[in-house]
């Protein structure tokens with residue numbers, strides 16, 4: 001990604017350098033007032049430079065616009081990526097919320113169980129105290145009994161004392177049948193009551209202890225559940241962190257591309273301004289060429305020289321079967337076009353044969369009317385986009401222009417006759433394929449205008 005950005009940055013740098021070079025080139029152009037001292041060739045060279053620089057800038061602009069398009073589609077992709085990630089983040093957030101609810105429920109369950117256990121512990125402690133008190137009471141009662149038995153024995157009793165002292169515990173002592181008779185009824189009842197209390201208390205304690213064990217088991221289970229939930233929560237949180245990180249990265253990339261787009265937009269505006277400026281320069285130079293015709297060409301009302309044999313009736317400049325592929329004053333795309341484009345066609349009406357070879361290339365074109373060649377460029381230069389071209393002044397204020405020639409058969413100063421072959425159709429200059437570009441100019445007083453050629457020539 002960063003590599004791509006560097007590429008773009010380098011391209012922009014290169015492009016800005018070009019801009020500076022073009023700007024400097026324009027600085028070198030002499031002011032219009034100096035035109036009078038310039039030759040037509042100087043003008044052509046200047047025109048060529050501008051034309052090439054326009055082409056170069058147009059190409060740069062196209063590249064920049066291509067970059068803008070690419071980056072916009074990248075932005076769209078990143079946008080939907082961000083949306084997807086956000087959707088995932090939303091789902092994770094939901095799941096975490098639900099888990100948090102579960103954990104909170106579990107926590108209150110654990111708290112309840114812990115409280116129950118604590119309550120049981122308190123109850124067990126109370127029971128143990130009760131049992132201890134009962135045991136103390138039993139000991140005291142037993143001592144009282146012993147005292148009475150001793151008194152009884154002293155008063156003439158038998159071997160009960162021995163039995164009493166040999167008894168191993170209170171229960172065996174109390175169940176001795178022979179002693180029961182000697183114990184007073186109240187004492188006997190008390191001991192029975194206490195003994196039965198102890199049994200009950202012991203059984204209660206046992207039940208409570210069982211309950212406590214159950215609760216402890218439940219608490220262990222709840223804690224295990226809690227551990228599982230917490231682990232799941234940690235998992236979700238780390239997924240969430242990953243998504244957030246991804247979102248951050250994608251957003252950063254988005255912002256980088258937005259910056260690039262902004263830069264490219266600015267750049268594109270610069271190119272458009274440069275191209276507009278150059279178009280202006282071209283118009284100025286075209287006007288200067290018209291001025292050349294104003295200074296050197298014939299005008300309406302002039303009488304053509306006899307040697308031109310100008311009969312006032314122009315002919316279609318290409319012999320044989322032809323078609324017009326573009327008209328005056330604009331192409332089908334709306335861009336200005338000040339002439340007509342003529343192609344030679346084959347038997348079936350196409351401009352190329354089955355092998356893609358042009359029928360026009362190398363075929364001759366001819367003077368629409370007799371006259372004198374006043375401009376002829378046969379140097380294979382760009383020449384306003386006309387390539388090899390010539391202009392014939394017909395002596396009556398009309399001039400015809402023939403462009404994109406493969407080569408010219410005439411030179412400046414030649415007098416040509418109507419229908420004379422003056423060059424071969426080619427694809428020099430600004431063309432998409434071989435054809436003849438044909439213009440008619442009319443000089444009237446001080447003005448030179450490019451007019452509708454079909455008002456002067458008719459396709460046979």
Ligand SMILES: [Zn+2]
Pocket residue numbers: 326337339340341436437438
């Ligand atoms: Zn054309």
